[in-house]
Amino acid sequence: xxxRSPRLNTVTAGTLLAMLTLASTxxxxxxxxxxxxxxxxxxxxxxxxxxxxxxxxxxxxxxGHVSATLDEHVSFFSEVSLTRRNDGYSSEVxxxxxxxxxxxxxxxxxxxxxxxxxxxxxxxxxxxxxxTSVARPEMIKFGGRFIPTHFVGLMVEGAIPTSELGxxxxxxxxxxxxxxxxxxxxxxxxxxxxxxxxxxxxxxVSVQGLEIGVSLYFDRITQSxxxxxxxxxFAVHGVWEPGAPEILxxxxxxxxxxxxxxxxxxxxxxxxxxxxYRLPGGARSVKPYVRIERVDPAxxxxxxxxxxxxxxxLVAGVRxxxxxxxTLRAEVRSEEFEGLDRMTSLYxxxxxxxxxx
Amino acid sequence: MPNQVGRTGALLVLxxxxxxxxxxxxxxxxxxAIVVYPGVEVDDLSFAELRNIFLAEQQFWPDRSRITxxxxxxxxxxxxxVLNQIYQMxxxxxxxxxxxKMFRAEVPSGPKIVFSSDMTRDLVTVIPGSIAFMPxxxxxxxxxxxxxxxxxxxxxxxxxx
Numbered sequence: 001x002x003x004r005s006p007r008l009n010t011v012t013a014g015t016l017l018a019m020l021t022l023a024s025t026x027x028x029x030x031x032x033x034x035x036x037x038x039x040x041x042x043x044x045x046x047x048x049x050x051x052x053x054x055x056x057x058x059x060x061x062x063x064g065h066v067s068a069t070l071d072e073h074v075s076f077f078s079e080v081s082l083t084r085r086n087d088g089y090s091s092e093v094x095x096x097x098x099x100x101x102x103x104x105x106x107x108x109x110x111x112x113x114x115x116x117x118x119x120x121x122x123x124x125x126x127x128x129x130x131x132t133s134v135a136r137p138e139m140i141k142f143g144g145r146f147i148p149t150h151f152v153g154l155m156v157e158g159a160i161p162t163s164e165l166g167x168x169x170x171x172x173x174x175x176x177x178x179x180x181x182x183x184x185x186x187x188x189x190x191x192x193x194x195x196x197x198x199x200x201x202x203x204x205v206s207v208q209g210l211e212i213g214v215s216l217y218f219d220r221i222t223q224s225x226x227x228x229x230x231x232x233x234f235a236v237h238g239v240w241e242p243g244a245p246e247i248l249x250x251x252x253x254x255x256x257x258x259x260x261x262x263x264x265x266x267x268x269x270x271x272x273x274x275x276x277y278r279l280p281g282g283a284r285s286v287k288p289y290v291r292i293e294r295v296d297p298a299x300x301x302x303x304x305x306x307x308x309x310x311x312x313x314l315v316a317g318v319r320x321x322x323x324x325x326x327t328l329r330a331e332v333r334s335e336e337f338e339g340l341d342r343m344t345s346l347y348x349x350x351x352x353x354x355x356x357x
Numbered sequence: 358m359p360n361q362v363g364r365t366g367a368l369l370v371l372x373x374x375x376x377x378x379x380x381x382x383x384x385x386x387x388x389x390a391i392v393v394y395p396g397v398e399v400d401d402l403s404f405a406e407l408r409n410i411f412l413a414e415q416q417f418w419p420d421r422s423r424i425t426x427x428x429x430x431x432x433x434x435x436x437x438x439v440l441n442q443i444y445q446m447x448x449x450x451x452x453x454x455x456x457x458k459m460f461r462a463e464v465p466s467g468p469k470i471v472f473s474s475d476m477t478r479d480l481v482t483v484i485p486g487s488i489a490f491m492p493x494x495x496x497x498x499x500x501x502x503x504x505x506x507x508x509x510x511x512x513x514x515x516x517x518x
Contacts (some may be wrong), residue, residue, distance in 0.1 A: 037466060039459070067465055072423045075465035097462055103417045127460050130453075159414065164405070166414070203414075205405045208445060243450075324452050353456055 035069040039355045041127040045134070049345035051335075059084045060349070063094070063126045073101050081126050094126055094150075105158040112186070115151040116170045116199045117215045118250045119237040129351040132246060132276045132319055134331045137293045138311045139252060139270030145307055146270050146295055147233065147252055148177050148217065150184035151197065166203035172196070176219035177231075181303065191228060193220035209242035221256075221303055229302045230257045246276040246289070258302040266298035268309075276319070285322065291315040310338030317347075326352045388493040388510035389435045389517040391503040392481050397422075397488070401504040404516055410488060411443045412454075413464045418486060426468035427480055427489035438517055439490055490517070 043060035047053065062082040069075050079095040099109035114121050121140050124131040139146050153174015160167040175185025176195035189195075199215035217233040235252040250272055257265035276289035295311040297304040317331030329349045336342040391407065393399065398420055402410070409415040416424055429436040431448060440451055455467040469484075471477045474495040481489045482499060493510035496502055508515045 035466060037459070039456070041460075065460065067459060067462070069465040077462040077465075095462070099462070101416070101423075103421050104415050122461065123457075125460060127457075130457055130460065205408070243445075321449070324449050355456060 036066065037068075038064065038066050039353065040064045041129050041351065041353050043128045043349055043351035046348040047345065050343035051337075051340075051345060054086070060128060060351070061126055075099050075101070079126060103158075105161055107157050109155045109157075110153070112184070113151045113153075113155060113172070115148050115184075115217065116155075116172070116197060117147055117217055117233060118235040118252060119211070119213065119239055119248065120250060121147070121149055123239075127353065128349070129325075129327055129353045132287060132289050133274065133291060133315060133317060134329050134347045134349045137250070137272040137274075137291065138313060139250075139272060139293065139295050143182050144309075145182050145304065146254065146268070146297070146309055147235075148181070148184060148195075148219070150186075151175075151195065152184050152186055153195070164205050166205055168201045168203070169199070171198045177221055179223050181221060181223065191220055191222040195219035207240075207242075209240055211237075211239040213237050220259075223303070226302070228259045230259065231255070231303070232257075244278040244280065244284075246274070246278075246287075249273040254304075256298075256301050256303050266301045268295075268297040268301055268304055270295040274315075285320055287319040287321075289315075289317055289319065308338035312336045312342075325355070326350065386518050387434075388515050389438045389490050390493040390496045390500075390510045391488065391490050391505060391517070392477070392496060392500045393489075393503055394481055394485055394487045395499070395501050396485060397501065399503065401507060404506050407503075407505055408443050411439070413458060416464065422486040425484050425487040427471050427477060427484070427487055428468040429477065429490070430470050430472050435490055435492055442517055 041061070041063040045058045045060050047055050047058060049055060064080050065078065067075065067077045075098075077095065077097045077099070078093070081092050081094050082089045083092065093112060095112055095114060097109050097111040097113060099107055101107045114125055116122050118140065120131075120136060124136070126142070128134070136142065138144065140149060142149055151172060151174050153172055155170060155172040157170040158168070160169060173194050173196055175189040176191070176193065177183070178185050179190050185195075196218045197216065199213060201211055201213035203211045213236070215235045217231070217235075219231045221229045221231050232255040233252060234255075235250065237250040238247075239249075240247045252270045254268045254270070255265050256268075270293075272291055272293035274289060274291035276287050278284055278287045291314075293311070293313045293315070295309055297309045299305070313333060313335040315331060315333050317329055320328045322328065327350070329347070329351070331347040331349070333345045333347065334342060335345065391402070397418055399418060406415065410424055411426065413426070418424060428439070440446055440448065444451055444454070446454060458464050459467055469480070471480060471489065474491045477489045477491045478497055478500060481487045488503075502509060505516060510517070
């Protein structure tokens with residue numbers, strides 16, 4: 001995350017407030033006008049850790065959403081977050097999407113998206129209430145560098161009709177990573193080479209809760225002081241959530257190929273596998289879970305070599321849902337960050353969703 | 358006297374049990390009809406297509422008009438039938454499903470809630486592209502009922518009961 005000026009934060013927070021106000025006043029107005037809905041997510045955390053991090057109580061992200069149906073085929077969606085920092089809060093427009101739905105087979109949208117790479121990044125976004133665990137896997141954490149989590153550009157998506165396989169596609173062209181590769185190209189592309197992404201998912205009608213998919217991402221990375229590097233990402237995922245059990249698994253290979261140098265391409269790997277199970281009967285509000293994950297950057301990688309991205313983690317926890325809109329979690333993580341010994345952390349979290357009209 | 362009281366009590370219990378045995382299956386077996394806006398040019402859906410529509414995996418009719426889902430509020434038997442058989446979810450999971458769907462920007466809005474069969478009848482006849490469900494016995498003459506896998510609610514083998 002880059003620093004942003006207090007003025008910018010004020011402006012963005014003001015925009016968030018204005019959007020929420022618009023939503024609350026517009027609901028129930030003339031049915032011929034746009035239909036606006038607002039909802040939000042938030043979480044409060046407690047951390048005790050052997051890592052060199054501040055312990056104690058912490059606010060997580062406060063996330064506000066506004067969606068608007070402009071007419072039968074046009075809609076707008078936005079997601080704005082406030083994230084705690086050591087010296088205050090930073091605000092961010094996480095997603096802002098204007099979309100034209102031609103039909104189920106073709107939906108065209110423009111704006112800022114979460115990059116459709118793998119599963120988690122477009123399934124849970126910034127709503128911790130939605131996900132089973134306290135936080136994202138390391139390979140796709142927000143502010144991370146392994147995979148570009150945001151994408152600014154144009155996207156087409158849809159369902160491939162007459163298919164029992166429930167095939168869906170997405171393809172997009174947009175700005176590649178910023179020279180700070182943890183960020184997307186919000187102000188434009190840092191070089192002349194646009195990023196491309198494509199993904200195909202299958203949700204077979206006959207197997208409830210199953211989704212499998214592959215996704216691709218191509219970009220040219222320009223970092224200050226370094227020569228340009230071509231980036232190719234291949235990701236595959238499998239998810240099965242028929243009800244009580246939950247199985248999520250994702251793998252991504254990031255290939256970097258420096259231009260104009262003798263060094264060849266390098267491949268870095270990341271994966272996670274998560275298993276959860278909602279207990280039966282009277283204990284159905286309780287869902288224990290476990291996750292293993294790993295990020296394994298190539299040692300000679302032209303882009304990742306400057307950062308210590310190596311990671312290995314084992315996560316175990318329990319999610320408890322006292323109601324539909326509130327979730328409590330207790331999670332223990334045993335983690336080994338590159339260059340550090342394995343350390344243990346305890347997370348406690350209350351996350352919630354607020355839905356409006 | 359005690360014998361008479363006992364016999365009367367036994368008869369009342371027997372009558373209650375018999376009334377349950379006779380009436381409960383009728384109520385539990387009543388079909389739930391799928392009804393649509395009269396202008397919708399669809400007469401028959403497969404169960405898989407119906408499920409895709411209610412899950413908002415399909416959001417448009419073949420003529421490109423948007424599908425508007427009308428869903429009965431909780432505490433109605435027809436809602437239980439739809440959640441059990443079409444969504445295959447309990448109430449909590451159903452709510453989470455729609456919050457997640459909107460949050461992922463996969464739908465611009467969730468289903469519209471209706472609170473009675475009268476309200477369903479009124480709305481489904483005026484909202485273009487709408488689809489709803491209601492007890493088959495309460496479907497009025499002006500509503501368009503959709504066949505599911507080729508069967509109407511009055512047919513044997515109709516799935517939504």
